[in-house]
Amino acid sequence: MKLKFSFFTKISAFWIFLFLLGACASKGDIVYYQNIDRMTTQKNANSYEIKIQPDDLLSIIVSAEDLEIALPFNLRSVSVVSQSRQNSARGEETMQSYLVDSNGYIDFPILGKLKVGGLTRTEILNMFHTKIGVYIKNPIINLRIVNFKISVQGEVASPGSYSVNTERVTLIEALAMAKDLTIYGKRNNILIIREVDGAKTYNRVDITKADFINSPFYYLTQNDVVYVEPNKNKINGAAIGPNTGVLISITSLVITLITLIVTTSN
Structure with a gap:
């Protein structure tokens, strides 16, 4: 009985360790605008204007x-x-x-x-x-x-297409419309799909670094698509399965029962 208890204890500890390790995220992966205090003030923000596109x-x-x-x-x-x-x-x-x-x-x-x-x-x-x-x-x-809109997909709380009443909307405003990124959203590699002169372009933005405010993709244009990738934790969780937490709970319960049995038998 003691050998079995030792075996289950090790297996449970191993799985719990992996679960906690996968759930860990550093401050650098989560916090926005991390270097904003070192940025210089930009005075040309009001000069931005979108360009008219086909189908507008x-x-x-x-x-x-x-x-x-x-x-x-x-x-x-x-x-x-x-x-x-x-x-x-x-x-x-x-x-x-x-x-x-x-x-x-x-x-x-x-x-x-x-x-x-x-x-x-x-x-x-x-x-x-x-x-x-x-x-x-x-x-x-x-x-x-009249038909200015943007689309936000991926790891955000409320993905969808959003109509915009103004002709200038920022990436941050678009993410706010989608009720922000989930904890599983990859903040340092947001994809913006934009059509320029009839050709699709694919651009990456890191919103954990404040200097993206000065990039050409801080302001969105009509029909831009914003895609937030899932981070490693979400991908690993999908690979293991959505019932990982349940399995760990069951394993912990089994160990508790075995502990009680061993204690009673002794």
Whole structure:
């Protein structure tokens, strides 16, 4: 009986040791912005602007002191009929949007086809002020992306696609939308998939080091995909199986029973 007790004790100790070893994580793997105190202040954050891409939906509204003069430069509102809970039809007015085609063009009233793909919002507004300024004195132009969204996948608390009302969102804001990384998320190797000039690019970001704030991937662009890899602990846990903790508990219970039996027999 004593030999069996010794055998089970060693096996249990071995498994518990492996479990605890795999569960250990250093501060360097978890904490964000670890070297932020050594960074210099950057003053060019407000200069960031995204560029318009194919398949973007643009809302462009032209106005002026004389509203009648601006009307030809605006798409007409369309009526959308929706069904209410009482099964009654209800009409709503909605402004049409411009779809950027695969070559980066939109078809604009009066002005015809315009190349907007690859341009920033400021560059497009300057172009419109120049072209519409021929017809209207001091035109007022409002431009925004209607379908700006990002996707967050992997080891985050709430993965999914998120619509963004502004045209500037940071990686940290995107992770916050997904309710942050889980404890199993790999913080030093976050993947950002981005389309640049029609080609997919794959970029890695380490958010444990604060200098990523100055990288080209601190600000996200429309349709970016953020993927958080599982760390070694999660991968090892998946390989061993989700019932590892249960097995350790059962093993501990068996050892306790054997201990009681041995103590009673002695």
